[in-house]
Amino acid sequence: MNMLKIKRIESIDLLKGLVMVVMALDHTRDYFHFSAFLYDPTDPVHTTWPIFLTRWITHYCAPTFSFLAGMSAFLISRRKSTPELSHFLFTRGLWLVFIELTIVNFAWFFDIQFRTPSLITIWSLGVSMIVLSVMIYLPKRIILIISCLVIFGHDLLDNIHFKDNMPWAMIHDGGLFNLSHGYQMLVGYPVIPWIAVMSLGYCFGSFYDKSYSSVRRRKILTYIGITAIITFIIVRSINIYGDPIGWKSYDAISKSMMSFLNPQKYPPSLLYLLMTLGPSLIFLANSEQLKGRIVNFFCTFGRVPFFFYVLHIYVIHVLALVAAQLTGYGWNKMIFHGGWLTDLPGLKGYGFPLWIVYLVWIGIIAICYPLCKKFDAYKMNNKEKRWLSYL
Template sequence: MPPDVTRVRLSSIDRLRGAVMALMLVDHVREYFFLHQQVSDPMVLNSTSVELFFTRLSSHFCAPVFVLLTGLGAWLYGQKNGRTRRDTAVFLAQRGLILIALELTVVNFAWSLSLSPPKLYLQVIWAIGLSMLALSALLWLPRPVQAALAVLIMAGHNLLDPLQFTPQEAGFIPWAILHDRSLIELSPSLTLRTSYPVLPWIGIMLAGYLMGPLYRPGVAAAWRQRWLVWGGVGALLTFAVLRLVNRYGDHPWVAGATLLESVRSFLNLTKYPPSLQFILLTLGLGWLALAGLERLKAGAWLDRIGAVPLFFYLGHLYLLQALYQWMAWVFGTHHAGRFGLDAVWQVWALAAGVLWLMAGPCRALAQLKQRSQARWLSYF
């Protein structure tokens, strides 16, 4: 396949990854600068403004699409230069352990500015790391078994919602890590918050890995895009049917006094852990976006962000922390002991500024990765 065709085929992946990371940035600006109007998941509609609701809703696409593309990236990694399945398994295990270590140290320090915080948050980097470890084992299974397992996890994990363990029971800690967002008290001075129960994310990453053959060299772009569109439309139709039936896959929605209230309730889905309906909506739109971005030339600058995701993730956290500390020092803390912005549009404006600041370093590192064969650069 000619190099330019290969580049178009793969740049759509980086571009979508960059797009969802830009939306993630908006949500993290909200976490730093709009915490005085914190939201839960699902959101409490009568206390969440319309603009804040849709700002938070936009970020729901970030983690599922990113984890899906991580699985796809694992398949692509295994296709290069005659790499074996063992090579891919080792790479995934090593990368997964590194991400877990980063979550427990560098990432938590970015949020808390403490080397020994009383509470450690096990968030998306942790979930991606554990999912990589799981995928390093699951890739040895026959492909039909992988497909069945991915569907079973994503579609069936809500059946496990009634299963609960108390902190005194032996199953509490593994279940808190896998499926039930909980607090794990390791000692009087250290608590773990399993913000991202990992089981559904394993299913999503496995689904991304199974997408890999769509991106084989020689596969016609039109054929690949057709399958992505069919998958996206099928997922969205399944979401709509389940949501209208209102029986399984998430908490029920209710009709409101106005059309807008009904729409908000309809779209108010559970992220922790991601429900079946949450997965269908986000991945359905993700598959459609992946097909569309392969055709469109607009937004090419997002490729550079998507090519260095770990660098962008760590860099933007520390940049936001620095900006928050500076603004709190200059303007004072006037929202219950915190500095905060006064309007949601300011969250988007600040996110746009931070994105602009991060774009240059991301572009430079992405270009260095293209020129250099240094192994350590692949981790960024």
């Protein structure tokens, strides 16, 4: 039983660490690549395959991490009572929403007036935990049914819109809203279907019960992952349901393929979730036996994902200030007073080739790794400090 627990934790931490490191690539591209201030890197009309794939691979990060957060919540339930777990999820969810609107928002914009409060990744995780804190009182079968209904059915809401309605935007639509003169609210991650992704992960945590052998678990997760990928290909090909935009056929096959592989992320469509969670499940199913230095390297980030998330944004943004100053644009251009959308014109022409972006990304990971390793060791040696469980 103890050996199973170690393998299970390591495989989850490995996948968490991988998606966190890949996520850092996307954020590095946001601040350093020339295309970030000119066009959408997934737009078949303007992009190239290297740029497209650099952005596309990062699509796996948010769904995988939200799913694994739910799985981790189930694993915690094995040593906490339901009321204790509910209290932890609720309070940690509130804490994450607070951190999103303060420390994380400042990291993205460096605006001391907080003129563009943004509800993005950490907010969606926080709200999902709050909802999950209530859902765990339901039978797991009911949680599974609700999760699947939301994931497979939420695209029925794609054509329902309410103009300038922030509550609906927070639930499903997303958008940018004027609050007052000079202030805007960005809703980047509506809570549907993110709450269902986390609760689905909670249900999948049951596969790590002692009643499941590693062989049986691997077969089940691999089968579900392959089924998700096949379903994505079939439904995407039909091009009727599962994504509000659908894919387009271009004169060049390569551009059509880009469109096919680019379902909507904001909010994540059914096809987006099938495309990303399917391969993630296959990797999770077949990584329990992996060992070695590389595995340990990524597991370090996977054990302290929140710490790494906050740290890497500050590191990236500070380096971007330096880059903007050295290239003649001025460090102040990287202080986003009105958010990305209104500040982009002043940065047109700024940026570096993709290979430079990759070098900067590697450097950022190298900077963050020793700090994450020290914090991981501190957490391991101070398990009695309850506040560390919130980080």
